[in-house]
Amino acid sequence: MPKSSFVDFKAVKSAITMEHVLEHYDLMGQFKRSGDSLSGPCPIHKGDNPTQFRVSISKSIWNCFSECKSGGNVLDFIAKMENVSIHGAALKAIEWFGLDKEAMQAKTDDGDGTGQDTPKNNAVDAPTTPKKQAVVADANTPNPPLKFRLEKLAHDHPYLVERGLTLETIVDFGVGYCTKGMMAERIAIPIHNPEGQVVAYAGRWPGELSEGTPKYKVPQGFRKSLELFNLDRAIKEPQDLPLVVVEGFFGCMKLHQNGCRKVIALMGSSMSLAQEELIRKHTDRKSRVIVLLDEDEAGRAGREDIAGRLAKFVFVTIHALDTEGRQPDDLTPEEVAALLV
Secondary structure, three states: OOOOHOOOHHHHHHHHHHHHHHHOOHHHHHHHOOOEEEEEHHHHHHOOOOEEEEEOOOOOOEOOOOOOOOOEHHHHHHHHOOOHHHHHHHHHHHHOOOOOOHHHHHOOOOOOOOOOOOOOHHHHHHOHHHHHHHHHHOOOOOOOOOOOOOOOOOEEEEEEHHHOOOOHHHHHHHEEEEEOOOOOOOOEEEEEOOOOOEEEEEEEEOOOOOOOOOOEOOOOOHHHHOOOOOHHHOOOOOOOOOEEEEEOOHHHHHHHHOOOOOEOOOOOOOHHHHHHHHHOOOOOOOEEEEEOOOOHHHHHHHHHHHHHHHOOOEEEEOOOOOOOOHHHOOOHHHHHHHOOO
């Protein structure tokens, strides 16, 4: 086996959690948090029972009590989801989360390079804390700024008009239809870090989805759980204005267009620990936060969890929409103005 194929399974499992993996699959909105556990439908066999799949947050393990009748750690979960071996799952995790490849490809304790979790036979070799600490630090490293920009994006694509965006907003956010590369045939949306640097592009499929076509595409290795869309501009707005939290890119852009410029998007219906920390960093006890998620099951579950967590350090209100299925980008300019009073 070549050296490059060695994988230290323990190091990979130490670097990521089940929450990281569920966020990667954009599944957190389907789960209800209760203390140290998450529960929801099983994403492996695509069940619909909201209690059939459970995750221990502290132990980072999962169990399906329905059709799968199995459980395991983060690598077991990825292996099941991707239909690959544990080795293959570890390689995918390294790529998805931008882990330190050299640290992850170190030989295991028995020196055979198989990456198996074998017990230690020599007490002298036991301490492994320094290596694990380095791996975890790498997992939390910010997304690096891109060294390129997507050029010649079409700002006049019909889908953008259908979503109600004006040309001014489209140009302001730098979105547009891409004709080549990874985002080919998608609406490319630049994502900035708090310093205003572009760290990724998200690609939205412009229209009805066919089976197997994902609505959004993001680059492998990019961790959206570390970013808040539009935060770089929202933090420049007056402190006395409320910070509005929505789910998606278009909800954020549409509210911005309708006068609510202090708005950020989670890029999903759940809030990661890193996103919570970003909000904490840019608010204080006098700050107001309005949680405005989609009016559906995932949105309602997400807003309750988010409001409860943010209420520990800011004044939070939940704004429920009046119709099932309604989204923030459906709000009229008058409704947006009333929201901010």
